[in-house]
Amino acid sequence: MTVAGAVLPLLSTLLGAGITYLVNVRQRRRNYIEDLFNEAIAAVAAARASTRFVSAADPRRADLEGDDLREFDRQFKRLGLETEARKLSEALEALAKLTPYLPAVAVYYQDADGPERIFAETDRIIELLRDGLREVRHAEGVRGRSSLRARATSIDSSGTLAQSGSARPLR
Secondary structure, eight states, X not given: OOHHHHXXXXXXXXXXXXXXXXXXXXXXXXXXXXXXXXXXXHHHHHHHHHTTHHHHOOXXXXXXXXXXXXXXXXXXXXXXXXXXXXXXXXXXXXXXXXXXXXXXXGHHHHSTTHHHHHHXXXXXHHHHHHHHHHHHHHXXXXXXXXXXXHHOOEEOTTXXXXXXXEEXXXX
C-alpha cells in the first residue's frame, strides 16, 4: 500500500464532509429566513383579524340583561382591545426581525403611524412579504439575499415598492 493510496481516501472523505457541512449550513440559513417571512405573514394577518374580534360577536347572544349585559360587553371589548394590541405587537416584532432581509418593512414599525398602516395596508404588506419569500426561495445563498436587500429598499405612502431606481406598485 502506498502513501497516496492511504491519503487519497482520507482527503476524499474530508472533502465530502466539508461540502456536506457547507450545504447544510446554507440550507439551515435559508430555512430560517423562510420561517421569518412565514411568521411575519401570519402575524400581520392575525393582527388584521384581531380587529374584527369585537365587531364579530354580539354580547346579546349571552342571554344577559341590564347591568350584567353592560359588564359583559365592557369586558368583551377590553379583551378585544388587549388581543388587538398583543397581535399588533407580534406583527411589529415579526416585521422588525425581517428588516435585515427586507428593509422595506421597517417603515411599519419605525414610523409613528406604522401600526395604523399595518391595519390599513394588510394586503400590501402580505404581498410584499410573499414577494420577498419568493425571492428568498429562488435566491442563491448570500448573493440572493443581497439582491433582495438591494431591490426592496422602501415603500412610499402610495404603496409603491421602490427598487434600485425603478418603482413597481404593489397589488
